[in-house]
Amino acid sequence: MARKAAIIGGGVIGGGWAARFLLNGWDVAVFDPDPQAERKIGEVLANARAALPALSDVPMPAEGKLSFAGTITEAVEGAEYIQESVSERLELKHRVFAQIQQSAPETLIGSSTSGFKPSELQEHAANPGTIFVAHPFNPVYLLPLAEVVPSPKNAARDIERAKEILREIGMFPLHVRKEIDAHIADRFLEAVWREALWLVKDGVATTEEIDEAIRMGFGLRWGQMGLFETYRVAGGEAGMKHFMAQFGPCLQWPWTKLTDVPEFNDELVDLIAGQSDAQSGHHSIRELERIRDSNLIGFLRALKDRNWGAGKVLREHDARRAVAFHDAAPTGAPLVMAQMQVLPGWIDYNGHMTESRYLFAASETSDAFLRLIGAGMDYVAAGHSYYTAETHIMHLGECKLGDRLTGTLQVLGADEKRLHVFIRIQRGDEVVASLEQMLLHVDMKANKTCAAAPGVLAKLDPITQAHKALPRPEAAGRFVGQRRA
Amino acid sequence: MARKAAIIGGGVIGGGWAARFLLNGWDVAVFDPDPQAERKIGEVLANARAALPALSDVPMPAEGKLSFAGTITEAVEGAEYIQESVSERLELKHRVFAQIQQSAPETLIGSSTSGFKPSELQEHAANPGTIFVAHPFNPVYLLPLAEVVPSPKNAARDIERAKEILREIGMFPLHVRKEIDAHIADRFLEAVWREALWLVKDGVATTEEIDEAIRMGFGLRWGQMGLFETYRVAGGEAGMKHFMAQFGPCLQWPWTKLTDVPEFNDELVDLIAGQSDAQSGHHSIRELERIRDSNLIGFLRALKDRNWGAGKVLREHDARRAVAFHDAAPTGAPLVMAQMQVLPGWIDYNGHMTESRYLFAASETSDAFLRLIGAGMDYVAAGHSYYTAETHIMHLGECKLGDRLTGTLQVLGADEKRLHVFIRIQRGDEVVASLEQMLLHVDMKANKTCAAAPGVLAKLDPITQAHKALPRPEAAGRFVGQRRA
Numbered sequence: 001m002a003r004k005a006a007i008i009g010g011g012v013i014g015g016g017w018a019a020r021f022l023l024n025g026w027d028v029a030v031f032d033p034d035p036q037a038e039r040k041i042g043e044v045l046a047n048a049r050a051a052l053p054a055l056s057d058v059p060m061p062a063e064g065k066l067s068f069a070g071t072i073t074e075a076v077e078g079a080e081y082i083q084e085s086v087s088e089r090l091e092l093k094h095r096v097f098a099q100i101q102q103s104a105p106e107t108l109i110g111s112s113t114s115g116f117k118p119s120e121l122q123e124h125a126a127n128p129g130t131i132f133v134a135h136p137f138n139p140v141y142l143l144p145l146a147e148v149v150p151s152p153k154n155a156a157r158d159i160e161r162a163k164e165i166l167r168e169i170g171m172f173p174l175h176v177r178k179e180i181d182a183h184i185a186d187r188f189l190e191a192v193w194r195e196a197l198w199l200v201k202d203g204v205a206t207t208e209e210i211d212e213a214i215r216m217g218f219g220l221r222w223g224q225m226g227l228f229e230t231y232r233v234a235g236g237e238a239g240m241k242h243f244m245a246q247f248g249p250c251l252q253w254p255w256t257k258l259t260d261v262p263e264f265n266d267e268l269v270d271l272i273a274g275q276s277d278a279q280s281g282h283h284s285i286r287e288l289e290r291i292r293d294s295n296l297i298g299f300l301r302a303l304k305d306r307n308w309g310a311g312k313v314l315r316e317h318d319a320r321r322a323v324a325f326h327d328a329a330p331t332g333a334p335l336v337m338a339q340m341q342v343l344p345g346w347i348d349y350n351g352h353m354t355e356s357r358y359l360f361a362a363s364e365t366s367d368a369f370l371r372l373i374g375a376g377m378d379y380v381a382a383g384h385s386y387y388t389a390e391t392h393i394m395h396l397g398e399c400k401l402g403d404r405l406t407g408t409l410q411v412l413g414a415d416e417k418r419l420h421v422f423i424r425i426q427r428g429d430e431v432v433a434s435l436e437q438m439l440l441h442v443d444m445k446a447n448k449t450c451a452a453a454p455g456v457l458a459k460l461d462p463i464t465q466a467h468k469a470l471p472r473p474e475a476a477g478r479f480v481g482q483r484r485a
Numbered sequence: 486m487a488r489k490a491a492i493i494g495g496g497v498i499g500g501g502w503a504a505r506f507l508l509n510g511w512d513v514a515v516f517d518p519d520p521q522a523e524r525k526i527g528e529v530l531a532n533a534r535a536a537l538p539a540l541s542d543v544p545m546p547a548e549g550k551l552s553f554a555g556t557i558t559e560a561v562e563g564a565e566y567i568q569e570s571v572s573e574r575l576e577l578k579h580r581v582f583a584q585i586q587q588s589a590p591e592t593l594i595g596s597s598t599s600g601f602k603p604s605e606l607q608e609h610a611a612n613p614g615t616i617f618v619a620h621p622f623n624p625v626y627l628l629p630l631a632e633v634v635p636s637p638k639n640a641a642r643d644i645e646r647a648k649e650i651l652r653e654i655g656m657f658p659l660h661v662r663k664e665i666d667a668h669i670a671d672r673f674l675e676a677v678w679r680e681a682l683w684l685v686k687d688g689v690a691t692t693e694e695i696d697e698a699i700r701m702g703f704g705l706r707w708g709q710m711g712l713f714e715t716y717r718v719a720g721g722e723a724g725m726k727h728f729m730a731q732f733g734p735c736l737q738w739p740w741t742k743l744t745d746v747p748e749f750n751d752e753l754v755d756l757i758a759g760q761s762d763a764q765s766g767h768h769s770i771r772e773l774e775r776i777r778d779s780n781l782i783g784f785l786r787a788l789k790d791r792n793w794g795a796g797k798v799l800r801e802h803d804a805r806r807a808v809a810f811h812d813a814a815p816t817g818a819p820l821v822m823a824q825m826q827v828l829p830g831w832i833d834y835n836g837h838m839t840e841s842r843y844l845f846a847a848s849e850t851s852d853a854f855l856r857l858i859g860a861g862m863d864y865v866a867a868g869h870s871y872y873t874a875e876t877h878i879m880h881l882g883e884c885k886l887g888d889r890l891t892g893t894l895q896v897l898g899a900d901e902k903r904l905h906v907f908i909r910i911q912r913g914d915e916v917v918a919s920l921e922q923m924l925l926h927v928d929m930k931a932n933k934t935c936a937a938a939p940g941v942l943a944k945l946d947p948i949t950q951a952h953k954a955l956p957r958p959e960a961a962g963r964f965v966g967q968r969r970a
Contacts, residue, residue: 176689208713213673215710216657244758277725346790356841438966
């Protein structure tokens with residue numbers, strides 16, 4: 001039976017939590033008295049369904065069941081984990097916790113609060129030790145960070161259990177060691193926000209210029225190394241001390257004094273809202289969400305390729321879920337090896353997926369297969385590899401932006417040196433392209449074919465045997481221009 | 486003759502500027518009295534050569550000539566542009582400008598200063614109007630941002646010329662409209678740095694935890710949208726005003742008061758340097774540089790695929806350098822339709838050109854052919870196109886980074902609706918891959934084949950006739966796995 005999470009408070013944050021749990025196979029019950037909650041959560045979930053699977057290189061589990069509960073009691077019944085994402089009003093949160101603990105006094109309750117300390121949340125609670133901060137970042141279904149902040153009233157064992165649940169849904173729980181207003185990340189966001197308001201108010205820069213100053217420069221650095229590691233590199237061979245000797249004195253410069261809070265009046269709000277409209281108003285919020293998600297997928301994919309930062313979290317999440325998949329006995333069906341999504345960069349001037357991307361999709365599929373049989377990157381690093389000698393492609397359908405594709409692989413034949421495969425790129429059940437390939441196993445240093453390692457052949461052979469039972473694809477053995485049967 | 490830039494002050498920043506100019510075809514003369522300057526610039530240049538071309542989809546120009554000058558006078562002689570990157574000491578910068586202007590009083594001088602205002606730089610100068618701020622971000626050869634800050638003494642025409650030069654070397658000049666200490670980006674960096682020092686000093690978080698808080702969450706958002714656009718999306722349908730109504734009041738919360746400057750003493754330096762060693766000390770600085778560059782390439786490539794943010798700058802830079810490639814005159818020889826270079830982004834984990842790039846190279850070749858016969862983008866926009874139905878690829882050789890490739894096309898047969906071609910991807914005379922393709926002419930709206938326009942057929946026919954005299958390629962009509970003759 002699927003595990004159950006209760007989401008108290010819908011909206012963008014609650015919806016993001018719901019999506020993470022659902023897409024990782026948990027059942028989710030949502031409580032939110034807002035009559036719009038179901039629509040709002042549905043929209044977040046639609047975004048998440050289009051985005052999160054694009055980060056996975058192993059098949060996603062079956063999506064959990066989403067339900068909307070009429071009461072908090074109903075929502076939390078049977079839940080293993082509860083996430084609270086109601087408005088940032090302490091007395092409201094206290095009321096919610098009291099209601100939860102009437103029926104589920106022992107269940108872990110993470111709060112999405114960005115400002116309150118766990119000890120504040122725990123005030124007056126029947127069982128304060130189950131309540132802690134689990135502060136996520138929008139979009140919750142893509143960004144891995146969750147700041148986990150306990151107070152001294154939380155047992156270490158409970159916090160470890162909460163962190164484990166967060167890891168299971170693909171997040172990176174950052175254990176914050178001392179409770180403090182705004183935890184860690186929002187302290188930075190707040191410092192930058194205050195500075196940005198001054199710059200706009202004083203006419204130094206518009207909202208657009210500020211965004212460019214961030215995303216054309218240090219924003220790109222921070223997304224992969226953060227602050228200190230970036231500066232460590234900047235310090236060069238002399239290291240961090242050298243960097244600090246250079247940059248430290250800047251703290252005494254006059255601009256560091258400008259830390260008053262600007263008066264937050266209608267004039268400032270109008271100024272900023274007007275500039276933001278001029279900058280981004282030609283995109284709807286839905287469009288901006290899709291653009292943002294697509295960009296984040298690109299960043300996260302790049303980091304995953306490199307096994308670095310947030311990409312490392314994705315790989316670890318895959319590894320958790322891959323065990324069952326890779327250990328499964330080969331069956332008499334083509335192997336589902338890759339899940340992909342047609343990205344904007346894959347589209348040609350016809351508005352369709354550009355033809356080389358079909359071969360790219362097939363490479364993704366065969367690379368995953370080679371990893372499966374133990375001929376992945378480590379094997380290549382040790383000097384051997386399978387090279388493609390020949391490919392025949394049939395273009396059978398047109399893919400468009402956003403299409404979800406599956407790559408399946410059928411072994412047509414194999415010996416010690418040769419691997420003959422048939423790859424189907426599918427949109428649902430429709431095969432949009434089929435690719436027949438002959439791969440040769442090579443000694444990369446000697447640059448000639450040779451027998452694959454025994455361990456690889458031992459994994460390949462049962463699949464080859466199992467696939468002998470499959471019907472031979474009609475397109476196998478075809479030449480270009482041959483009449484169809 | 487190549488244009489010349491003078492770089493005054495080597496090191497990481499000066500070296501980065503030198504690399505940008507050199508790799509974009511400019512000659513560069515460096516002046517730096519440091520005996521280590523040549524080695525240091527060489528290291529930055531080696532990093533840049535491995536990284537910058539990975540962002541380009543058009544061949545890079547021939548690299549410019551690098552020289553080291555014994556004097557400032559020698560360095561700036563004949564230079565069209567001068568970039569100053571000496572230490573952040575105002576009197577030193579004043580001395581450098583005075584020396585430059587003795588021999589080159591009219592040449593534009595950009596300063597890499599992160600702190601000084603242009604009016605401060607211009608004090609005592611013989612010709613203040615040529616001096617302005619052009620503040621880059623490390624690594625200068627990858628990050629597009631250059632904050633261009635003039636004072637009222639700079640002529641608008643000169644600043645526009647400077648911005649155009651920066652665009653020519655692939656940068657994004659952000660025109661800062663009011664001079665202010667630390668320009669724009671460094672004000673944010675300073676605010677975050679101050680906050681980070683407090684968090685470490687108070688034991689709330691280590692340097693590693695702070696980096697994770699940034700790169701697992703908002704750092705990823707900022708790299709593609711910056712601050713305001715991110716918040717605009719967070720505000721949802723209700724827009725920026727709604728977001729500000731929610732977030733604005735936070736400014737009154739207690740944590741915003743913590744804006745004093747922490748005492749910058751040895752204890753704090755040791756604490757941070759020690760934590761940074763624990764976090765990143767297992768990587769050398771050279772390794773961290775390569776990791777950083779690889780990550781940034783991944784981010785920038787993702788943004789380029791999506792034509793967004795910094796990726797848009799890359800596309801525009803490509804478009805500037807793309808030389809329309811025309812070759813016509815049907816003769817009794819395959820048509821040379823494309824010239825390409827194997828770029829770092831084309832390389833797979835084997836260290837060879839990844840297989841989908843061979844099909845990409847063939848698409849470049851056939852696209853150029855379609856443009857030649859009048860079936861290019863305008864034709865597609867009007868509703869007709871040639872679609873590839875089928876492809877057979879023979880992989881015959883391995884391409885490596887930097888290889889120059891030629892794509893030739895031979896027409897095997899054609900009628901009103903069908904176009905049967907044979908494409909060779911060559912390195913010099915060696916055919917590294919051959920691709921046989923069947924293309925079908927389609928009415929895109931009706932989504933069915935139809936006869937091509939008379940104008941297209943009139944251009945295609947003489948080529949088809951001329952190519953009938955060519956020997957039929959051995960690989961034409963082959964199926965996958967067929968024994969070679």
